[in-house]
Amino acid sequence: MTDILQRRDHDGIATLTLNRPAARNALSLALMEALDAQLLAIGRDTSIHVVILAANGPAFCAGHDLREIRATPTRDAYEQVFATCSRLMLRMVRLPKPIIAQVHGVATAAGCQLVATADLAVAAESARFATPGVNIGLFCSTPMVALTRAVSHKASMEMLLTGELVPAHRARDLGLVNRVVPDTELAEATLALARQIADKSPLTVAIGKEAFYRQADMDIEAAYAYAAEVMTRNMLAHDAAEGIDAFLAKRAPVWAGR
Template sequence: MNVETPPILLREERAGVVTLTLNRPGARNALSRGLMAALIEALDELDADQTARVVIIAGAGPGFCAGHDLREIRAEPGRAAYEALFAQCSKLMLRIQTLRQPVIAQVHGVASAAGCQLAATCDLAVADPGARFATPGVNIGLFCSTPMVALTRAVGRKAAMRMLLTGEMLDADAALSTGLVSHVSAPGALAAETAALAARIAAKSPLTLAIGKRAFYEQAEMPVRDAYEHASAVMTTNMLARDAEEGVDAFLEKRDPVWEGR
């Protein structure tokens, strides 16, 4: 009897919020080549989906994501395979950053190595009180160089270097204090609080969210004078949008705005 293999990525949509769930619980949701390909494909589809306002990335089973699939990596050693793997991972992280919609990581259990990178890359991250974060590659002779890119852009340099050099676990409260996560939920309320946050964001103008997210990452890489010049140009363009006119008028008229996404 053939047993149907469950999909490695689950998708659920509710009121404009799309949840993508990593579904390799037996492997602690390790980022296999197949799972990364599925995520990239899903994100590409969502970028063109005008009904999708916010994306949540979650993990099935006991943890969020354990990083790369080391068994898969060791099964195919060699420079070409490694280069392809890390290029694919970089493509995934950049796709999250360039996605039109805000992306929220919903983290429980352990987020380690590339799993920590995934959480750090998302625009926001909500952590369960028992969640833990680590870049432990140094413990097995493999410095977490690609996770380092996202980590150093999410937390202070000293905090990032401690994680990278020691491989130690960071608990949820420490992750919050360093800026690795944006919120720690109440016990047992991770999914509910993440959904509530997503719903609040989804109620905003989708055009404004897209403009703001893109500008945020663009200005973050610029010298401050260039950043202000760029942000001023973005604000001008934004002000000319129909949603901005509607938002200002609604505020002045003391009513709820009706977004058109243009």
């Protein structure tokens, strides 16, 4: 663990906190690598069922560290930054555990990408979101990948072309975040959601998350065929039998994660 990224585990929930407050948690190469490494470790940690992605300081994340990027203005350096970012986002999607973004302040550019990539997002009422790269001559092309998969094409194109800040309630209406809560209740509300999910069978949640993203890009016939196969495999799992038997017997299930 590094100073720029903090991790706290409690009751099956890992909270990863971006810790570059003076830089508004800009995604330096080191921060992206640290976050990727922690997600890789969490994916192998059977004690963790849910991840909360939070941040210290006045902002959630202001995007890439532009000062760092411009310090080495070479093609190789640029490729390294954006390849690392893409690897991190794919790690988030493929992690067999849900990730909840806990958003305060601003989430812009690659910071907005983090929110759009997370499986769920809870935002403070004062939070704002933007993909403002167009304002500085750098179109938010990698954030666009996540944004267009989270909100409609018209809404994402407006954000990408105008760079305007979107308030939290509008972000919820667009589907970028799930819930908007008073600023003072952000941590509590996010933790409550995480606990609700952490109580489920970790195997079932992992199966469901993988299936969700895989079927989303299939045509409807292929999606149903795939989903039927997934449900058959799920039904053969111990936790499915335990869950159904517990429901029928009106008792609480005891998950084994298999």
